[in-house]
Amino acid sequence: MNSAGALALIAGGTLTAVAAVAHLACIGIGARAYRFMGAGERMARAAEAGKVRPTLVTLAIAAVLFAWAIYAFSGAGVIGSLPLTAFVLPAVGAVYLARAIGFPLLKPRFPENSTAFWLWSSGICLVLGLLFAVGSILGA
Template sequence: MATAGTTALIVGATFSALAAVAHLGCVVLGPRAYRFMGAGEKMARAVEAGKLQPTLVTLFIAAVLAVWAAYALAGAGVIAPLPLTRMALLAITAVYLGRAVAFPLLRPAFPENSTKFWLVSSGICLVIALLHAFGLAARWAEL
């Protein structure tokens, strides 16, 4: 039977994996997906113009999110342990939390991103951070 900490990390991993898939969806579906996800008109137009940078940035973010999902699953004991799991989960939790609360500071650097994007993505990051924090605290001794 899974403990609450294990379940929290599995749910956090699921959210990270879904976010990775959503980013891959933007690459596959193109400018309309970038617009739908709130990435901004500048990114969508760059994709329309055939520029490589939006795709590379999006693929990088998807890869990072996939690795973070793997670390959460390792922390939950679902997959084999990964190197420095405890420290990696601390860092991942901190990044998600930082992203959730720092959006007012980040927003001026990305003026094309919609208010909806900032509120939804920051809320999701906060939920994921809390899941990771709870799961990590609950499973600390086992990692």
């Protein structure tokens, strides 16, 4: 049976992979998805105009999220061991938690993002950060 730490990492990795897929869906769906996800009117308009920046930014975010998910699965023992897993997992948890609690400092830098975006994304980051933290502390 999986330990509590492994289960936390499996949950964190799965939810992180879902977040990565949601970002990729924005690319496929376009401006409507950027607006729905609260990414801001500037990103939505750039997507509508066929600019490459929204796609590149979104691909970069999705790639990082997929990498984090793979590391979570490695830490849980679902896949083979990856290098630096013992360092990467707590670092990912710290990034998620910093993003969750740091949104009041970030919000002024991205005024086009909706309040709903900040609240939802920060809540999601809090949950993911806690899952990665618990998984890192308890281990597989």
